[in-house]
Amino acid sequence: RVSMENGVFFDDFKLSKQDLDNVDRVFIVACGTAYHAGLMGKTLIERMAKIPVEVDIASEFRYRNPLVTEKSLVIIVSQSGETADTLAALRDCNRIGARTLAITNVVGSTISREANDVIYTMAGPEIAVASTKAYTTQVVVMHLLALYFGRIKGTLEETEEKEIVRALLILPDRIEKLLEEKENIEGIARLLAKEEDLFFLGRGMDYALALEGSLKLKEISYIHCEAYAGGELKHGTIALIEPGTKVIGLFTQGDLKDKMVSNMVEVKARGANIIGLGYHGEELDKSVFDYEIRIPQISDIVAPVLAVVALQLLAYYTAKEKGCDIDKPRNLAKSVTVE
Structure with missing residues (x-):
């Protein structure tokens, strides 16, 4: 197509x-x-x-x-x-x-x-x-x-169209490279498996990505987790952040990166442990980020397709560590045929 x-x-x-x-x-x-x-x-x-x-x-x-x-x-x-x-x-x-x-x-x-x-x-x-x-x-x-x-x-514009088309065509190759990160993701999942509450933060398309990452994790690992737009957490929910709370911050949208880092600093100041998901080759401040998940470089507009694979793996390994039935989570059906 x-x-x-x-x-x-x-x-x-x-x-x-x-x-x-x-x-x-x-x-x-x-x-x-x-x-x-x-x-x-x-x-x-x-x-x-x-x-x-x-x-x-x-x-x-x-x-x-x-x-x-x-x-x-x-x-x-x-x-x-x-x-x-x-x-x-x-x-x-x-x-x-x-x-x-x-x-x-x-x-x-x-x-x-x-x-x-x-x-x-x-x-x-x-x-x-x-x-x-x-x-x-x-x-x-x-x-x-x-x-x-x-x-x-x-x-x-034709130049933007060609950039996005090129990014879509290289997605399979980039996903293959992302799978090389699975040992690192599995190690982070072992930490998350001990948690009772988690938070996902993102801005722009990363906010929609945060919602999906959070849903995957909660539905197969049974850990309570919530997703918020990066700037929204401080409008009340930051009261739930305690020392050691794990927060997953998403950084695939370059034009919003500085804003997201600012949000992470606020959460870090309340004692959270930060897991940052960003591109290979881009610096994440070690004083803010405790753990890192890296994805291959690709156009920002296509990056959430790539990044969600990392979040799916994170959910998979967390559920596996907890001994959950990954294919058939409790209380769920593949097709919801009643209102």
């Missing part, structure tokens, strides 16, 4: 410039991990296509009387294509007359059949309950959609 010569192309999904010019707002509706992919999509589409985007949790979307009209594009995201709340939201939007687009992994699923258009993530069968490769493919599709919309609308 992507090449340096042709940019992004879809065989199964087409929008004309007239279609897209008629769209006054995009709604992204999803649950859980797919919702976090939607948050990434908001940033990407607004940046590249200059279209306002709202992201909603499907179970809340129906009941807030959203201002969906015939000029809305509603993107429904679901790994299984059977998620009850998401399906109900899709049907409501179809009745209104909005254009609906499903992003799903399961061919022939209910959501894929009932949406006006569908883009399959083609992640292949994912046996574990906790979503991993389904999430990464959803985020990559969000990148492709944003590039596609930006090209059609003429709002994306």
Whole structure:
């Protein structure tokens, strides 16, 4: 679906410039991990296509009387294509007359059949309950959609488009290199396995990444953890920071790095132990950061796809250290088919 010569192309999904010019707002509706992919999509589409985007949790979307009209594009995201709340939201939007687009992994699923258009993530069968490769493919599709919309609308500069396309094409190689960090990540996971509470902090796209990293860790290791925008912790929740509290800070967004370091200094001053996730070759102040997770260099706009693999590994090794059933966490189902 992507090449340096042709940019992004879809065989199964087409929008004309007239279609897209008629769209006054995009709604992204999803649950859980797919919702976090939607948050990434908001940033990407607004940046590249200059279209306002709202992201909603499907179970809340129906009941807030959203201002969906015939000029809305509603993107429904679901790994299984059977998620009850998401399906109900899709049907409501179809009745209104909005254009609906499903992003799903399961061919022939209910959501894929009932949406006006569908883009399959083609992640292949994912046996574990906790979503991993389904999430990464959803985020990559969000990148492709944003590039596609930006090209059609003429709002994306060619140099930026080529930079992002190049980064997407080298992602497999960068993920392979990231896997060389697994021993370091496993060592940090052994420390986290002893904790009862953890915090993830990030800004911009790293905030959405923090939400997903936190969800992965809590759902398979059963450790209570929370994710916050970097500047938000001090608005109350910093009261929970005690000496020894582990805080994971994310640093894939270069334009926000200084702000994030400032947030880390505040947390460090309250006695926290800081785990920093950043690029190879970039300095993290040893007086602030106690532990480091490194990812290979890549364009900041694609980096969260790479960085989430490190956070998935962190959750995996933490759960393994605790002896948890990683593939089948307690109380969870792969597809949520009731409201």
